[in-house]
Ligand SMILES: Nc1ncnc2c1ncn2[C@@H]1O[C@H](COP(=O)(O)OP(=O)(O)OP(=O)(O)O)[C@@H](O)[C@H]1O
């Protein structure tokens with residue numbers, strides 16, 4: 001009997017401002033996960049400048065790949081496939097990962113697996129524990145706020161999403177008003193711990209009979225509150241402002257997520273995306289589940305796996321590869337790639 | 348020496364496999380399709396029709412810019428990844444030089460031109476000397492008007508080359524008259540076999556990881572930032588492993 005060779009996927013991620021390359025074993029075990037972050041550069045501009053992001057990626061991509069291979073202790077002969085994020089994201093940034101992944105795959109005659117970045121965020125949870133279908137995923141990141149229903153492995157249906165700003169985007173924009181450096185999510189999270197929800201900002205769409213979100217009204221209410229106070233020469237408590245903003249976001253997210261879990265009868269809830277790092281969101285969801293649906297299994301990746309990284313792409317690639325996903329050498333970046341909406345899936 | 352040469356600096360894409368002085372194959376595609384879609388299939392087809400494998404390549408030669416930012420990034424990323432992953436040599440050649448190499452008969456100066464929009468160009472001046480293409484006036488991003496004024500001080504005939512020259516032609520003739528000559532037809536397209544030949548005699552890069560395009564322009568965001576923050580305090584290193 002020969003021992004079964006493990007499946008090893010070399011995964012590239014470059015959709016925004018992190019260049020990351022990972023080696024993932026059997027879709028569940030991180031052998032390496034090298035992440036090069038451009039935050040130091042992009043915070044000069046208060047947000048990600050696409051051309052600057054693309055330039056940094058070119059300088060990082062082979063370095064990250066080499067380190068990923070070395071840390072994992074693997075050679076090309078050990079690899080099963082090469083995977084890459086091909087969307088959604090910044091087109092120029094995506095193209096660096098796509099070009100590099102194609103070159104490695106072609107040079108070593110390995111299959112190329114195209115991965116949706118948002119599938120990556122969800123499958124970060126598989127690096128924590130097995131997923132049980134059907135499940136619900138609350139995807140909250142810099143560019144997305146979606147409730148995704150999964151009937152089975154690799155099957156995604158959007159049942160609700162944001163009509164305007166994404167949750168992470170709202171954190172970052174509100175952070176700018178509070179003079180917090182980009183990206184502000186973590187800083188608002190920390191600041192909120194020192195304050196209280198005293199401003200009672202609106203909870204948009206919380207009662208609507210759908211699973212959609214809207215955060216631009218909250219953002220405007222926040223900005224108005226701060227500006228009006230400034231004009232009166234009044235000083236508002238920053239921690240209270242942060243806590244009030246965050247409470248509004250979390251309230252809506254949790255109310256709709258719990259409702260969706262019950263309506264769809266899922267046994268597991270995955271929290272994913274950069275905003276999943278938010279400590280108040282994590283604990284509020286945990287207690288909502290305790291109170292309303294104690295049998296619901298809650299999975300949330302560790303913070304390092306919530307923001308963009310190659311390991312989550314490798315984990316998703318494992319699932320998509322088993323479903324037959326293969327890219328040809330003409331694979332292009334698709335900046336507006338999206339899961340299908342539930343009604344499209346039914347039709 | 349087996350060389351794979353790649354040029355996606357502008358609208359046309361060209362790839363070639365060259366062994367020593369022999370062109371084994373060359374593909375040039377000149378349609379509006381993204382290089383990301385066209386490049387790797389063209390490379391794969393070249394290997395297939397020549398019955399060669401990527402591992403047989405000794406040196407990857409790439410047109411390193413200037414040109415379309417996205418275009419030069421695709422070529423540079425592809426070439427550096429090949430060189431890194433196969434442990435082979437990597438050479439970067441000016442995209443302007445690669446185009447200038449199409450002109451082999453000129454005794455004067457060869458002026459490759461890429462349109463950089465807003466009446467500006469990526470350009471430079473080249474000359475053949477003892478069988479070698481040398482840069483006489485360095486590659487630059489420049490307003491076309493001041494470039495033509497500088498060229499007018501030259502005495503040699505000026506051979507303009509490039510697909511984009513046509514758009515500047517009235518301006519060029521107005522300023523330079525008979526001194527300006529124009530290349531016709533397919534010579535205005537890049538041919539990666541020429542790039543490969545230039546790359547054979549060049550020095551391979553010492554650090555493949557750090558290899559990046561020659562954009563010849565800082566980004567607008569960074570230029571504005573540096574105007575307001577000349578010392579760039581506290582922001583280096585820009586990229587950190589986390
Ligand atoms: N502790 C936190 N609390 C709230 N938000 C946070 C926290 N940590 C990070 N974020 C937010 O997460 C976002 C980044 O997440 P992520 O990297 O997943 O987004 P992205 O990749 O830019 O967008 P997308 O995944 O939608 O393409 C930022 O908006 C950031 O402010």
Ligand SMILES: [Mg+2]
Pocket residue numbers: 117121141142273274307308
């Ligand atoms: Mg992301």
